[in-house]
Amino acid sequence: MTEEIIIAGFGGQGVLSMGKMLAYSGxxxxxxxxxxxxxxPEMRGGTANVTVILSDQRINSPILNSFDTAIILNQQSMDKFEKTVKPGGILLYDTNGITKHPTRKDINIYVVEAAKESALMKSSKTFNMIVLGAYLKIRPIVEIENVIKGIKKSLPERHHHLIPMNVEGINRGLEIVQIINEVA
Amino acid sequence: MGELRLMKGNEAIAEAAIRSGVDAYYGYPITPQSEILEYLMSEEPYKRTGMVVLQAESEIASVNMVYGAGAGGKKAMTTSSSPGISLMQEGLSYIAGAEIPCLIVNVVRGGPGLGTIQPSQSDYFQTTKGGGHGDYRLIALAPASVQEMSDFVKLGFELAFKYRNPVMLQADGVIGQMMEKVELFDQMPRLTDQEIIAKYPWATTGKPKSRERNIITSLDLEALKQEEFNLHLQRKYKEVTENETRYELVNCEDAEYLLVAYGSSARISLKTVQLAREKGLKVGLVRPITLWPFPSKIISELADKVKGMLCVEMSAGQMIEDVILATLGKTKVLHYGRLGGVIPSPDEVLVALETQIIGGK
Incomplete structure (x- = not known):
């Protein structure tokens, strides 16, 4: 198994830390x-993205231009990365701020209303964890208990009281992911 | 099994420095390697092992502090990125001339000049052909993973002290900034002053009555003596070449075509090998691990068997000169690279291989 993922959005959305937690879970x-x-320079105020690869084998290139999964959290990233999903691959996105929705018919498309949901939960910091939960519902490549272990490892001890909130976000994401298009 | 962590390459260098029992780190921040100094400052190894961590006033100061500490037999290192390494070249020549063991890390970014902060491999000439003056060599290690960033700090110091020679660890912005799983080695103790005196009789550790003064210098005004010293250096370099040349071969047994690449270009090329094999093309990879001494012998042997080689570098073509020297016209050798901080993709390397080497004339 090798899963090649791009996570892309604005700086501050927790794109990099979400990728880190996923990697630690692996x-x-x-x-x-x-x-x-x-x-x-592109990190400072603009778009942020991270390529995460999980594999049973030695990982070759850490830098790719096509992906099994793209997790897209703003319009700029949609413009840039919709076309990079491999045919039959996965595109997961939050509709918040998206004006041009994905149009490809040869990939699996899912929506997670993570921005809306994190506002309802009155906890903007759970945003990226809701997205992560949604992804793990679609692609259960790591077990939730290993994700929680991964979160523990990636957060410094002084932030460990935030773990239950993160877990709540993941669980919410598992529940609210919607199917837009699935290919056979 | 050692402790497993998810770390950036830069952080792995810093943690490996502490665990190698390094006595002193001197450095000056520069992207894309500032996490090394940041990590050391937040880990406070002066409390863990007594290791000194000092932000010097410049790269020139850093490298000369390394010279001083190394002359005393201490394990000393500095890290920087390309423009900072250029500033250190005078110091490196002096260190090589004074035979001071030490570790220099270059997390290469695009040049020339201030260039860019994005990754590059355009410092190969500087690392392997001597950016400073005189007939000297740096032992140059090229890590291609975060694990090797950690392992090569330890290896670098072993080689530095074994041969009394500066060692350059040449990484790039990709390996510095990416995170991977690392198995950390156990903490090694720092040497005590008594151990240094016993192990390194050349070091300036204070003059006892039992011997003459130890003098560390790169200056000798008598030409014949300076020639004799240079011949001694050359004998040492020959010994290093014979004993320490390192490389990795991937899918070379049946290969008709080879990619030659080091560092992050080797990682990208590994993917190209996979893509090529999926298409039924017999492609392998030679990855130099030591840039100097260069694995010329194996490349020469492989040149007898293959139909062509493509050197993949994030430069305009620097390592390719050593590959051409090693193959001596026995097979076609061409270069593919991107410049100024642009990272080539595995697919474009495959296109270059197919059009220039396999389909080319």
Whole structure:
């Protein structure tokens, strides 16, 4: 199994930390992982994206231009990454701020209303965890207990009181993901 | 099994430095390697092992502090990125001339000049052909994973002290910024002053009555003596070449075509090998792990068997000169690369291989 994922959105949405938690979850499950962020000027105020790879085998290139899954959290990233999903792959997005919805027919498309849901939960910090939950519903590549272990490892101890909130976000994401288009 | 962590390459270098029992780190921040100094400052190894961590006033100061600490037999290192490494070249030449063991890390970014903060491999010439003056060599290690960022800090110091020679760890922004799983090695103790005196009789550890002064210098005004010293260096470099040349071969047994790449380009090329094999093309990868000494012998042997080689570098073509020297016209050798901080994709490397080497004339 090798899963190649791009997570893309605005800086501050928790794109990089979501990728980090996913990568740590992979380690907890004895997988090989890589996490390659965009860095530099584009990180400072613009779009942020990270390529995460989980695999049973040695990971070759940490940098890719086509993906099994794209998790897209703003319009700029939709414009850039919809076309990079492999045929038969997955595009998961939050409709918040999206003006041009994806049009491809050869990929699986899902929506998670994570921004709306995190506002309802009065906890904007759960946003990325709701997205992560939605992804894990579609692609259960790591077990939830390993995700929780991964969160523990990736958060410094002083933030461990936030773990239940993160878990709540993941659980909510598992519930609210919607199917838009599925290919056979 | 050692402790497993998800770390950036830069963080792995910093943690490996602490665990290697390094006595002193001197550095000056520069993207894309500032996490090394940041990690050290937040880990406070001066409390864990007594290791000194000092932000110097410049890269020139850093490298000369390394010279001083290394002359005393201490394990000392500095890290920087391309423009900062250029500033250090005078110091590196002096360190090589004074035979000081130490570790220099270059997390390469695009140049020339201030260039860009994005990853590049355009410092190969500087690393392997000597950016400073004189007939000297750096032992140059090229990690291609976060695990190797950690392992090569330890290896780098072993080689530095074994041969009394500066070691350059040449990474790039990709390996520095990416996170991967790392198995950390156990904490090694720092040497005590008594252990340093016993192990390194050349070090300037204070003069006892039992011996003459130890003098560390790269200066000798008598030409014949300076020639003799240079011949000694060359004998040492020959020994290093014979004993320490390192490389990795992937799918080379039946390969008709080869990619030659190091560092993050080797990772990208690994994917290209996979894509090519899926298409039924017999492609392999030679990954130099030591850039100097360069694995010329194996590349020469492989040149007898294959129909062509494509050197993949994030540069305008630097390592390819060593590949051409190693193959001596026995097979076609061409370059593919992106410049100025652009990272080539596995697919475009495959297109280059198919059009230039396999389909080309």
């Amino acid at each position: 380690i907890m499950q004895e997988q090989e992982v890589s996490w390659m962020p965009s860095y530099g």
